[in-house]
Amino acid sequence: MKATYTKQELIEAIKSVGIKNGDVLFCHSNVGYLGMPEGAKNKDEALQIILDAILSVIGDQGTLAVPTFTYSFSSGEIYNPISSPSNCGMFAEYVRCLQSSIRSNDPSISVACIGSLALDLTQDLPENAYDESAFFGRFFDKNGKILNINFDAGSTFLHFVERELSVPYRFDKTFVGKKYAGDNIVEAKSVIWVRDMDIKGSEANFERFNSVAVSQGYYKKQKIGRGTIGSITSSDAYSLLEKEIKKNVWFLTNKV
Numbered sequence: 001m002k003a004t005y006t007k008q009e010l011i012e013a014i015k016s017v018g019i020k021n022g023d024v025l026f027c028h029s030n031v032g033y034l035g036m037p038e039g040a041k042n043k044d045e046a047l048q049i050i051l052d053a054i055l056s057v058i059g060d061q062g063t064l065a066v067p068t069f070t071y072s073f074s075s076g077e078i079y080n081p082i083s084s085p086s087n088c089g090m091f092a093e094y095v096r097c098l099q100s101s102i103r104s105n106d107p108s109i110s111v112a113c114i115g116s117l118a119l120d121l122t123q124d125l126p127e128n129a130y131d132e133s134a135f136f137g138r139f140f141d142k143n144g145k146i147l148n149i150n151f152d153a154g155s156t157f158l159h160f161v162e163r164e165l166s167v168p169y170r171f172d173k174t175f176v177g178k179k180y181a182g183d184n185i186v187e188a189k190s191v192i193w194v195r196d197m198d199i200k201g202s203e204a205n206f207e208r209f210n211s212v213a214v215s216q217g218y219y220k221k222q223k224i225g226r227g228t229i230g231s232i233t234s235s236d237a238y239s240l241l242e243k244e245i246k247k248n249v250w251f252l253t254n255k256v
Helices: 007-016 043-058 090-097 118-122 135-141 157-164 207-215 234-247
Strands: 003-005 024-026 063-067 111-115 145-149 170-181 184-195 220-224 227-233
Touching: 007 043, 007 220, 043 063, 043 090, 043 111, 063 090, 063 118, 090 111, 111 118, 118 135, 135 157, 135 234, 145 234, 157 170, 157 184, 157 234, 207 234, 227 234
Parallel strands: 024 063, 024 145
Antiparallel strands: 063 111, 145 227, 170 184, 220 227
C-alpha cells in the first residue's frame, strides 16, 4: 500500500492542533482512515509509528490515555485487566497490549495509559466510572486535552460533564459481576452513567457539540494522510457544554 503520510507530518499535525510537551491526552481513534505511514510494512508497524509520533510531542512528562472499554458486567463476562480486549479500535487495543501501558481495573469503562501520570489516572478508582474521583474527573483535574483521530469533537468525556450537570435523560445504573484483582476473581460492582431508554430522543448525538466547538474555534482540526486529527481542551469542552446545556438541556441528544 502506498504511504499517505510520514511520521514527521503526523508530528507537525499533532503540534498544529495545540498538543505540547507534558500534555495529558485522552484519544479516541479510527486510525485506518489515515492510510499507511511511510516506512510501515504492516499494521503493527503503522500503529507504532502513530504512537511514537504522539509520544514524541508530549515527551517523557506527558501521558497518553486511550479508551479500552469492555462493558464486561453488562455482557455477563469476567473482566480481566490483563487480557480482556478493548472494543475501542485497533490503536487503543495496540496501546493496551504494550508492556509499558497501565490499564485501570474498571470492568466497564477502563482506560490504558502510558506516561508519567499513568498510575495516578488508573489506580484505586471508585465503582462509578463517571465519579469526580474516577478517570475522567482526574483527567479534567490534570487539565487534560482530548485528541481525536478521525473523530469529531465528541468524546466519552462529555458524558462525565453531563453527569456533573445532572442532565435528566441519564442516570447511574449499577451492574454486578466478577473481575480479576491480581490472581483472584472477586465479586464487584460497576456503576455506569446510562441513558434513560424510556425517554424518546435520549440517544447520544454529538453533532451539535462538534458544530459549535468547530465554529467557535475550540476544536482545532488538521488534515493528515487521508483523514484528520483534532483537539479540544477538557476545560473548553466542559465550559462549552455547560453553556449549551443551560440553553438546551437536550443539546447532546437526538431530541429536538
